Amino acid sequence: MSVLEIQHLTKRFAGLVAVNDLSFAVKERSIHSLIGPNGSGKTTTINMIDGVFLPTEGKVIFNGVDITGKPTYEISRLGLGRTFQNIKLFNTLTVKENLMVGGQMFYAKSNILRFLFDIPGARREEKALSEAADQVLEFMKMQDVADKTVGGLPYGMLKMVELARTMMTKPRLILLDEPAAGLNPSERKQLIDILFHIFESGVDLFLIEHNMDVVMNISHNITVINFGSKIAEGVPKEIQNNPEVIKAYLGDRYQKQA
Amino acid sequence: MTIAMQLLVSGIAMGFVYALVGIEYTLIWNSMGLLNFGHEKVIMLGAYIYAGSMILDMGLGFIPGIMGAVILVAALGVVVAVSIFIPLRNMNRLCAIMATVMLGNIINEAVRLYYGPEAMTVKGFMSGTFRLGSLVVAKAYIYIIMIALVIVFLLNLFMKCTKVGKAMRCVASNKTAAALMGINVRSNMAITTAISFAICCVLGIAIIPVSSVNASMATMISLKGFAAGVIGSFGSLPGAILGGLILGVAENIAGMVFPSTFKDVVAFVFLIAVLMVKPTGILGKRR
Amino acid sequence: MSKTIKRYGYVLAVAAALLLPQVVSNTYYVTMFCLTLIYIIIAFGLNFITGMTGQMNLGTAGIFCLGAYTSALLTTKTSISPWIALIVVIGVGFLIGVGLGYPSFRLEGVYLSLTTIAFAEAVRQLANNMTDFTGGAQGVRNIPPFTVFGYEITSKIQNYYFILAFVILFGFISYRIMHSKWGRAFIAIRDNIDAVSTCGINTAHIKIIAFTLASVFGCVAGGLYAHYSSYINASTFTLNLSVTFVVMILIGGMGNLWGCILGAVIVSMLPEFLRFLGEYYQLTYSILILLCILFMPGGILSVVKKLKRKR
Amino acid sequence: MLEVKNIHASYGKVHVLHNVSIQVGEQEIVSIIGANGAGKSTLMRNIMGLYHPRSGDIRMDGESILRLKTDQIVKKGIVYVPEGREVFPDLSVEDNLEMGAFSRRYSAQKYKSLLEEVYEIYPRLKDRRKQLAGSLSGGEQQMVAIARGLMSEPKLIMFDEPSLGLAPVIVDEMFDVIVRINREKKLPVILVEQNAFAALSISNRCYVMENGVVTASGDSKVLMNSPEIKKAYLGG
Amino acid sequence: GGGQDNAGGTSAQNVENSGETEKTEAAAESGDPIKIGVMATLTGYPLNGEHMRNGVLMAIDEINENGGVLGRQLEADVQDCSNTTDVAINATNKLISEGVVGIIGPHYSSQGLAIESIIKEAQVPMLVGGTSPKFVNECDNDFLFRIRASDDLQAAAAAAYLVDEYGVTKVAILHGSDDFGTGGMQVAAKYFDSVGVEYCAQSFNNEDTDVTSQILKCINENCDGVMIWATEAAYPIVARQMSELGLQAPTITNPSLAVDSCLAQMEPSWVEGWYCVTDFLTNNTNQEVQDFIAAYQAEYGAEESVDLHCAAYYSAVYALADGIERAGSTNGEDVAKALRETKDVPGLVGDFNCNEDGEMIHEIILGQCKDLQIEYIDVIQ
C-alpha cells in the first residue's frame, strides 16, 4: 500500500513545463526522497500535492482519497503536513503559540458562537490544546524554548519549530522541503535523529533535499527528477551509482567517493 | 444619440483626469511601496501655489508660473521625503499610510492659514471650448489628455530606460538588496517623492479650469483616481488609463440612467464588482 | 503572575471609568467621554481586522453609518424598541461582515483597502441621497433613547454609564477572543498566511470572522451613537472618520486592548484639549499625531512597555 | 586589503559580536565557519554598513570605512552576496543582473561581455532571463544572487552561505567558480559557509566563530586537521 | 474649565447645569464681560467661518465702544465647529460650559439640527444662519432663532419670480444634495406644483467636478427656466458647464452667487443676466450697508471682500445685544423671551422682527448679475 500516489502530474507556467507527467508513490511506513537539480520542479510538485498550485494535469491520491484540487486546509486536515523551503512561521507568537495554531483545528473545534457562550467548554478546549502542544514540545525536546517569541530564535531552532507545528496537525505524512539547508553537520545529525524519531512514532516522511548526507542516510526510496520528469527511482545505493543521476545531479565528486 | 455621444466624450475627458491621478498613485507605489493618501492635498497645494502665489501674487505668466509652482512643490517633496518617508521606510506599511494622511491634514491646514478660506481661480487659463458638430469639449480636457499622455510616456521612458528609474523599482522591491547594489536608497526615495509631488502639482494646475481652487477640489478626483489605478491593476501605467476611462464613462452613463446623485454609488458598486471578478484588476496577472 | 496584574489593571480601569463623571461632571466633558466610549467599541472591533489580522480596513465609517441608520430608522419609522433594533443592528453587522469578508479573502493590500473605501462611500452617499427613505441630508431627528427597566436613558451621565456597560461587555468579549485560538489565528494570518492553511485552518473563514467581529462591534457602536445623540446625519460618516479609527489603533498600539482604549481617548479628546490654540488647533493636532507615528511607530503602548522593561 | 579590528556589534540590546577581528590579504580566500547564530552574517552586515558596530574599526586598503553608508562602501568595491538570496522579486532575471552593475559605469560592450560571462557560468539563468526573479526556484534565485554579485567587478567579494539550496553538482561548480575568479581576477574572497569541508578545502585561511567570538583562526589546511574542528564542523 | 468649579460641593442631581448658572450669576455681580459664543466653520469644508467671526468681532467692538450691554462689555468666545456634527456638539457644550449668554451660528442647518436639543436643555438662546425650512419651523424650541430669511421665503420667492416674470413652463432645478440644496428644491417644487408649472430636479454632490449628465438631462427635457440652489463651491462648475453645454434660459439662484469670492471665479459670460435672491448685497445703496462695508474694509483690509457672512452675523450680534438689554439680565430664559419680542431692530440683512417660530427676517433682496456685479433690483417682503 502507498500513502501518497502521484499520477501523471503536469504543471505548466506560461510557456514553461515545470513538472512533466510525473508519477511515483510513497509506500506506507517509508521515508521517501525527491531529488533533482535546481529548478527541476521539486517544490512545484510539493505545492501541487499540498494544494497550493492546481496541477495542469494529473492526480494526487492521499491515503486512498483523491485530493487533486482540494484547498490546502482540507488536505492538511486529512493528515498531510508540510514544511517550507524558506521557513514560514508566525514570528510575533511564541513557540508554544505557534504550535497551538498548528493544532487548533484538531484539538479545539468549537465555532465562534459556541466559544462565546459556552465559557467552561472553551476553557476545556484551550486546556486540551495547550496539553497537546506540551506533549509535542516534550516529544521534540523543545520545552525550554516554549515561551520564547519565534522572531529571535536561531535558524536551526526555527526549522524545529516548524516541524513541531506540523506535528500538531496529527499528520499521517509530512512533506519536507529542504529541511537540512543551512544547518551545519552537527545540527544535521540532530535533525536526522528527530526525523527518525518522528518516523518511528508512525508518521511517514517525504522529503526534498540537496544534502546527500541526509538523503542517503535516511531514505528508503529515492525518486530523481530532471526538467520535471522522472529519470531514476530506487534505493539509495542504486541512485548513488546511477550514471544519469551522477551526470545531472550528483556530480563527479560523488562518483569518486562512491 | 448626441446626448449619449456627449456623455461618452465627457466621460472620457473626466476619465483622463482620474487616470492621471491613478498614475501618480502608481508611481509612488511602484517606487516606494507606499500609498500616498495625502496626495489629494498635494494636488490642492499645487493648485494654490500656482493660482495664489505664482499668478495672483507674483503676477507671473502661465508657463513661468507652472514652472515655479512645480519646482516649489517638488522641493517640498524632498523635504517630506527626508522628514517622513525616509525615516518610515522600514516601518509597517500602515504607519506610513497614516503618516501620509496626517501630512495631508497638515498641508490642508497650512494652505487654509496661508491662503485664507476663499476659493480662487485663474481667469483665462486653458479656458474655452472645442466644438465638434453638436459635441462640446472644454479645451481644458484636451490639455489634460495631452498632459496625461506626455506624463505616461515620459515616466515609462524614465522607469524603463534610466538607471535612476530602474533603481526606483529596486528600492520598492527590496531596500536592503538595493543598498547592497550600491543604490543610495535615501536620495532615491527623495527623487521619487519629488517626482510624484511634481506630478501632483501639474495635476492640480491642470484641473484648475474644471474645478476651482479650493480645499476639497481634489477629494473625489483622488478617490476615483485611486479607484482607476486599482481597477486597471495597481502598478501598471496603461492599467491606470484604462481604469480611468472605464470609470469616467461608466459613471457618466450611470448618471443618465439613475438619478444623477447616485452616479458615485454606481461607480463604487461597479468597482467592487470588478474586483470580485478580477481580484487584481483588469490588467492584473494572477499570482 | 503578570496575568493577574493585567487583570487588576482592567479592574482599576473600570473603577476609574465609573468614577470619572463624578469627578468631572461638566456636560462638555461627559459628552466627550460618551463619544470616546463609542469610539472605543469601534476600536475594539477594528483591532481584530486591522490590528491583529493585518487587513487594512478603511470602511469602518460605512459600518458605523449602517448601524446608526438601521437603528435610527427602525425606531423612528416603526416605533419599535431600541433594544429590538439593536438585535437587528447586530444582524446587519453580521451581514456586512460576511459581505465585506467575502472579498477580503480574495483581495489583498490596496485592492482590499479600496473595496472597503468604496463600500463606505457608497453607504454614505446612499444615506445622503435616498432622501425619501433616510431623510437625506437633513438626517434623522428625534431618535428615541434606550429604556432600561422602564427608565429612559436621556441625560448625558446616564448615557455615559449605559455606554460604559457596553464597552465593558465588548471589552470582555474582545479580551476572550484575543486570548483564544481565534486571536492566535488572526495574528497567524498577519504573520504568515500561507502557513495558516497548512495548519488545517480555512483562512477565508478566519478573515470573515475577523471582519464580522469588526462590523458587529462597529454597527452596535453605530446604534448606540444614534440613540445617544438623538440626531444623525450622513455627513458624519466620511472617509476621514474611517481613517481616524485606524489612526486610533495605530497611535495606541495595534493588537492590544489598552492600545485601542488609549488611541480612542487620545484621538477623540486631543483636538478638544487643543481648542485653546484657536485657528491652529487642527494643525497642531495633525502635527502631534504625525510625530507620534514617526517616533512611536509601535504605538504609545510600545513606549510604555519599553519603559517598563528598563526598570 | 580588508581589516576588521576589535568590533563589537549588537541588534538593539542583544549583543552579538564581541571583539571580533579579521583580516583579508590581497588575492586571498578567507573562509569563516561557525554554528548557526554565531554572528557570521552579522559581521558581514557590519562590514557593509547595513548596521554600524558599537566600537572597533573597519579598514579597506588602510582607509576606514566604518562610518560610510552602504552605497559608498559598494562604490569602494566591496560586494556582498547576502544569505537568503534577497533578489528583487518583481524584476526579471536580466534586470536583477543589470542592477548588480549599478555602481559601475560600463560601456555597452563591456556590459554585454560581462553578462555573457555570468550566463556562461549559469546557463540556466540565460533560459530564464525574462522570468521574474520571484518565481524562480530556490536554487535559481541563489544563482541570480551570486551572478549579480559578479556583475560589478568588485575588489573584494563576500559570499554568505552561497551553497544554500544548490544541487551538489552546482555546489561543486560554484566552489570551482570561486577559486577561478580568485585566481583569474586576483580577487580576494570572504566565504561564509556551513559546508565547512568544502570551505576549508578551497580557502587559504579560516576563522572559526562561536557565539560572537573568534575562537580559532589560521591556515585552512592546519585547521582542517585539528581534532576539535573536525568534531564540531566536519561531522567526523 | 468649568469642570473644576463644581468638583467639590455640588451633589449628583444638579451636576448638569449648576456649574454654568452659578458662574454666570457670579459674573453678573462682578460686572465681568458678557460672553457670546460663536460657532464658526474655521476648519473643514466649506470654509466661511472667518468672515462670520470678523463680522461678529466688529459688532462687539462697536457695541463695547458705545458702552456695552447692561453696562457690561461683550466678549466673543469663538469655537470651531469644523462642519461636522460631533465637533459641533463638542463646541456647543464647550461654549455652554464657559457660560455664554447666547450663541451665534452655526451657519449650516445640519449642525444646527444636531445641537438644537443641547441649547434647549441648557437654555441658551442660539441665533443660527442655516436657512433650511425644516429646521426652525419643525423644532419645537424656544431658544432657537434664525437671523436669515428662511428658504421657505427665499426659494419660493425665486421660483415665483421665474414664473411671474418669464412665464416659464418647465424649470430645471439644479441643486446640491446637501440639506441646504435639497431643502430649497423642496420648497420650489412645492411652489411649482401649486402653480402647475413642470420642473426637472437634478442634484449633484458637493465634491462633484462634473455635472454634464445633470445638465444634459435638463436640456433633454427642454427646460425654459433654471433655478440653482447650492453652496458657493458648486457655482463655478455648474455655471461653466451650463454655458459650455448650452443650457441657456432665465436663471435664478440662491444667495451664494452674490458672494464676491464666488463671482470672482466666473467668466462674465457664464452668468450674465442671472438673477439671485439674497439677504445682502454690497451694491445696495442703503447708507448703513455702505457704512458697514467701509468700516469692515478699514478694519480688515481694503481687498477683503464683504459678503453676507460678515453682514448677517454682524447684525445678529446687534439683535442679541438688543435682546439682552431688553431682558435686563443674562439669564438664558429671559433673554430668549426678550428675543422673541424683537421688533424693528435694524440690520444689514433686513430688519429683525421675531415671529412665534423664531424667524427674525422676513425680507429678501432680488439682484441681477451684470458683468460680474450683482445689481440691486428689488426687495421682496
Ligand SMILES: Nc1ncnc2c1ncn2[C@@H]1O[C@H](COP(=O)(O)OP(=O)(O)OP(=O)(O)O)[C@@H](O)[C@H]1O
Ligand atoms: N510561478 C511560476 N511562474 C513561472 N515559472 C515558475 C513558477 N514557479 C516555478 N517556476 C519555474 O518552474 C521550475 C521548477 O521550480 P521549482 O521551484 O519546482 O524547482 P525546485 O526543483 O524546487 O528547485 P530548487 O531545488 O532550486 O528549489 C523552475 O525553473 C522555476 O523557474
Ligand SMILES: Nc1ncnc2c1ncn2[C@@H]1O[C@H](COP(=O)(O)OP(=O)(O)OP(=O)(O)O)[C@@H](O)[C@H]1O
Ligand atoms: N535582525 C536581527 N535582529 C535581532 N537579532 C538578530 C538579527 N539578526 C540576527 N540576530 C541574532 O544575532 C545572532 C547572530 O546572527 P547571525 O545571523 O549573524 O548568525 P550566523 O552566524 O550568520 O548564523 P547562520 O548560520 O544561521 O546564518 C543570532 O542569535 C540571531 O538570532
Ligand SMILES: [Mg+2]
Ligand atoms: Mg525548491
Ligand SMILES: [Mg+2]
Ligand atoms: Mg548567517
